[in-house]
Amino acid sequence: MSFSHPEAHAQAAAANATAFAPIGARRLLALGGIGLILVGMLVGDIFAVFVLHQNAAKVGASLTAAAHAAVAGDSKAVLASFQATGGFLENRGTKVDTHVHMIAFGYLALMLAILQPWVALSEDTKKKLAWIFLLGAGLLPVGVFMIHYIGLAYSPLESIGWASIGADFGGLLVMVATVGYLGGLGKRAQEKENLQLRDGLLEDRSTAGRTLLAGGLALVLLGFVHGVYYAGVDLYKHEALDFSLLSQMGAGAAANNVGMVDTALSQYAQLGGDKAVKIAAHAHAIEFGLLAILLAFFQPYVRLQEAWKRRWAWVLLCGSLLLPVCVLLELNFGLLAGGMADAGGLLVIIALLAMWIGIVRYTGEIDVAAQSSEGTR
Amino acid sequence: MLGARKLLILGGITLALLGMGYGMWYAVFQEHQELGNIGGTLAAGFTAAAERNPVAAQSALKQYSELKYLYDRHVDVHGHWIGLAMLLILLGIAYDRVELSERVKIFLATGLLAGSLLFPLGVLFQTFSHDSGPRGLAVMGSALVIVSLGGMTLGFVRERRRS
DSSP, X not given: OOOSOHHHHHHHHHHHHHHTOTTOHHHHHHHHHHHHHHHHHHHHHHHIIIIIHHHHHHHHHHHHHHHHHHHTTOHHHHHHHHHHHHHHHHHHHHHHHHHHHHHHHHHHHHHHHHHGGGOOSOHHHHHHHHHHHHHHHHHHHHHHHHHHHHTTTTOSSSSOOHHHHHHHHHHHHHHHHHHHHHHHHHHHHHSTTTTOOOOHHHHOOOHHHHHHHHHHHHHHHHHHHHHHHIIIIIIHHHHHHHHHHHHHHHHHHXXXXXXXXXXXXXXXXXXXXXXXXXXXXXXXXXXXXXXXXXXXXXXXXXOSOHHHHHHHHHHHHHHHHHHXXXXXXXXXXXXXXXXXXXXXXXXXXXXXXXXXXXXXXXXXXXXXXXXXXXXXX | OOOHHHHHHHHHHHHHHHXXXXXXXXXXXXXXXXXXXXXXXXXXXXXXXXXXXXXXXXXXXXXXXHHHHHHHHHHHHHHHHHHHHHHHHHHHHTGGGOOSOXXXXXXXXXXXXXXXXXXXXXXXXXXXXXSHHHHHHHHHHHHHHHHHHHHHHHHHHHHHHHO
16 A cells, blocks of 8 residues: 655654554553544444434333323322333433443543653553553443443442442542543643653644544534524523423323323423434534544554545544534434434444554554564664 | 643643532532432422322422423533533644634633633523523623634634645
8 A cells, every 4th residue: 555655654653653652551542542432432323223212202101101190190100100210211321321431431541642742650650550541441331331230239238239339440440540640741740841742643734634623623613602502592491391391291180181281291202302402413513523633633643545544534524514413403304314313423433443443554564663673683 | 921732731621620520529419419309309290280289289390490400500510611621621732733823822722711611600600590690601601612712713724724
């Protein structure tokens, strides 16, 4: 395979061989971070297709059952329905948390990877902290995922199960590693030459990197503007409507008026959908924007042709825009928009996977170069 | 004078610590109680309706609505402070690529930091008062964030074109 600037690449590879050493902190955090984001996105996609809608329907059905039990004057059935709703919400909540935490830890790992040259700790300590971070970042989401299935089985505690204990321990590991790195950054800040450090990742000015940086920031801006619009125009209206519809359900049930309860239930479901798509669009635009900005820094490590690096950058940005826009259109265009949103998510995953493979190729290249130079000696 | 880059990175780390500290305090001391009360008041509202007591049902649902209002804002404050902190740190790292004068860069960095602090703070104040003051603070903070981010995006685009 030919590259646009082979000599420049060779020089950059030699300079970064130390910074990106085998099983070094930066390499562990970069590959582990992108891996966490990839798995988190796949979990999110699988969850969206196979669990989210079915679960939302069950929550809606439980609320309907509670309202109908209230109409029938059966207060025991009301409480039973709400207990069932609690179970469905726990199932949903733990899966959303698994998805969100994997991606958030992936972002944090990438940011820590960028900051490695400024962490004034020995390479051995940095490596240990990277392993601790990745262990915790893997353990917490797995623990959270298992909470719904393990519950309190064999737990020594009254209200916290083994899965929660595992998740909390994972969170503690992440905190220990992050505080360790923060301490290293603080140590560097006290040194006089702290800002004079040079790093190949930050000096990169490739087209792909610049595109991801500008595009990512534009996505963040777009997501933020949409969030402000939602807060200004819809939020208070939604909150008032939420109370009004629940009141209608309560009043209708107390007056034994099934029609009034059913109308309120139907409007309540629409309100829930409207809120969910607007918040999801806002959050995803910003998260994808941050991802693009983070990936912009790692472009020197992506060992692909410049043209392909540019293409993958655009694929990632297009997918990042398509998903939130189509999520917003879901209320008007239903499954068609939902399918296009999923396609947007898939584009992001494919582009991310391509960049991850590019980084793995780069690691192979510098490792082989290092081995052959050792062999020559 | 503190450089724009340093301002963004140090401000971001401070904001992240603030957001995490606030989130931890909320999770340990308030969240579980608040969530329990949210579920409890909603169930109480429907139970009262089943017992043909519309006044008690309305009162419980009103409480539910108020608790939900508080919960949403507490979580939003925590999430937005940390999210904006991450953005500040990343922009700080990449700030030398913004093709604008140093004065404008400092102005934008100060605006972004101030907006990132004030916008969630306005949301937090909404948990104490429903008046327009906290809402105005949140609007002002978000306007500062939008204007600063817009300026920085232009700076990145200019650098991209120049190169």
